[in-house]
Amino acid sequence: MVYKIKLKNAEESVLLDDRVYEWILSDPYLTKIDLLNSLRMHSSGCVVFQKTWKKAEGGFKTETIYLHKLIAEKFLTEEKNKIERLVGTKNGNKLDCRLENILYRSRATASRLRKTSSNTGYTGVYREHLRFRAVISVEGKAKHIGMFDTAEEAAVAYNKVSKELFGEEGKINKVKGW
Numbered sequence: 001m002v003y004k005i006k007l008k009n010a011e012e013s014v015l016l017d018d019r020v021y022e023w024i025l026s027d028p029y030l031t032k033i034d035l036l037n038s039l040r041m042h043s044s045g046c047v048v049f050q051k052t053w054k055k056a057e058g059g060f061k062t063e064t065i066y067l068h069k070l071i072a073e074k075f076l077t078e079e080k081n082k083i084e085r086l087v088g089t090k091n092g093n094k095l096d097c098r099l100e101n102i103l104y105r106s107r108a109t110a111s112r113l114r115k116t117s118s119n120t121g122y123t124g125v126y127r128e129h130l131r132f133r134a135v136i137s138v139e140g141k142a143k144h145i146g147m148f149d150t151a152e153e154a155a156v157a158y159n160k161v162s163k164e165l166f167g168e169e170g171k172i173n174k175v176k177g178w
Contacts, residue, residue: 007039136165
């Protein structure tokens with residue numbers, strides 16, 4: 001069974017499977033802080049519990065719990081290793097916190113899957129004068145793929161190399177014909 005939990009500060013809901021939902025309800029600390037009724041959308045798009053507590057000795061302490069990380073640390077401990085230690089989602093939807101959608105991945109994979117900052121709208125594609133350069137990062141070094149007449153042609157070339165080098169973990173641009 002899948003539970004949809006409405007977020008406090010957004011119209012969206014987070015998805016949880018019954019195993020996670022029941023664990024949250026049965027955990028004494030998570031029940032005490034009322035985690036399920038206090039989930040919010042973080043500026044990163046992730047679901048978080050965030051609360052500021054007044055300290056006895058004065059001042060304040062802010063506690064932030066990332067839901068997907070909390071779930072991974074409880075249920076997916078065997079999948080974490082020295083390389084794959086960042087928590088992500090298989091389908092890219094940060095509101096889908098079902099166990100089947102959460103995984104550990106490497107920093108390199110997470111970086112490849114991050115949204116592009118290129119002005120062309122395509123990862124690895126940059127305008128140079130009247131043409132477009134396609135570039136991909138391999139082991140921290142930029143690898144020139146080629147120069148193309150259109151951003152779309154460069155994006156397709158990037159996609160092919162990304163698929164060859166990284167398989168399913170490679171970033172694929174959304175471009176017509178791919």
